[in-house]
Amino acid sequence: KQEVTQIPAALSVPEGENLVLNCSFTDSAIYNLQWFRQDPGKGLTSLLLIQSSQREQTSGRLNASLDKSSGRSTLYIAASQPGDSATYLCAVRPGYGGSQGNLIFGKGTKLSVKP
Amino acid sequence: EAGVVQSPRYKIIEKKQPVAFWCNPISGHNTLYWYRQNLGQGPELLIRYENEEAVDDSQLPKDRFSAERLKGVDSTLKIQPAELGDSAVYLCASSLDVPYEQYFGPGTRLTVT
Numbered sequence: 327k328q329e330v331t332q333i334p335a336a337l338s339v340p341e342g343e344n345l346v347l348n349c350s351f352t353d354s355a356i357y358n359l360q361w362f363r364q365d366p367g368k369g370l371t372s373l374l375l376i377q378s379s380q381r382e383q384t385s386g387r388l389n390a391s392l393d394k395s396s397g398r399s400t401l402y403i404a405a406s407q408p409g410d411s412a413t414y415l416c417a418v419r420p421g422y423g424g425s426q427g428n429l430i431f432g433k434g435t436k437l438s439v440k441p
Numbered sequence: 442e443a444g445v446v447q448s449p450r451y452k453i454i455e456k457k458q459p460v461a462f463w464c465n466p467i468s469g470h471n472t473l474y475w476y477r478q479n480l481g482q483g484p485e486l487l488i489r490y491e492n493e494e495a496v497d498d499s500q501l502p503k504d505r506f507s508a509e510r511l512k513g514v515d516s517t518l519k520i521q522p523a524e525l526g527d528s529a530v531y532l533c534a535s536s537l538d539v540p541y542e543q544y545f546g547p548g549t550r551l552t553v554t
Binding site: 330357358360362367368369370371372375415417419428429431432433434 | 445447474481482483484485486489497532534541542543544545546547548550
């Protein structure tokens with residue numbers, strides 16, 4: 327059974343720091359991996375999607391990497407800003423023989439960027 | 442382009458009462474998902490539709506939960522009767538086929554007293 331773990335559960339950094347959020351998964355047979363952001367009381371906003379054949383994706387100050395063999399993904403945030411404060415969720419979509427399963431989420435990392 | 446729309450945003454009911462949530466996916470998205478998110482947890486899938494067909498409802502508590510997606514567009518999730526443990530945020534998401542990138546609505550926060 328696929329399990330997704332995000333460490334740390336919470337992170338507090340001063341404004342301007344570069345930071346890395348970690349995601350690990352137990353089964354390397356994935357179709358893709360998606361990073362989301364969730365603000366308090368809101369739904370999830372898709373940040374980046376990495377296909378299983380890709381190693382990384384970039385969007386603005388965000389860079390996500392994927393290492394299937396080790397079951398790890400990282401989300402790198404450059405020059406953090408107070409507006410980046412939110413919970414970041416990692417989710418994997420299992421893939422078996424060409425079929426696709428449902429997203430399995432981690433519990434998230436709550437990021438606080440202090441001015 | 443309009444995103445995923447959900448209503449209501451908040452609902453407070455007493456236990457044993459019925460409740461319904463509505464979702465309108467992004468136009469053209471054939472796959473629709475209902476998730477439940479408890480505090481401090483990631484979302485967990487309740488049911489997935491591809492067009493009008495429920496292709497995965499293995500996590501839906503069928504004794505009290507029901508869902509429908511008429512004409513392959515809007516969807517309704519119902520709970521009857523609600524229990525205290527049903528208090529959570531109910532999220533709707535939609536996606537196209539490949540690459541199955543999911544887009545979420547704002548959710549409905551349900552409180553059962």
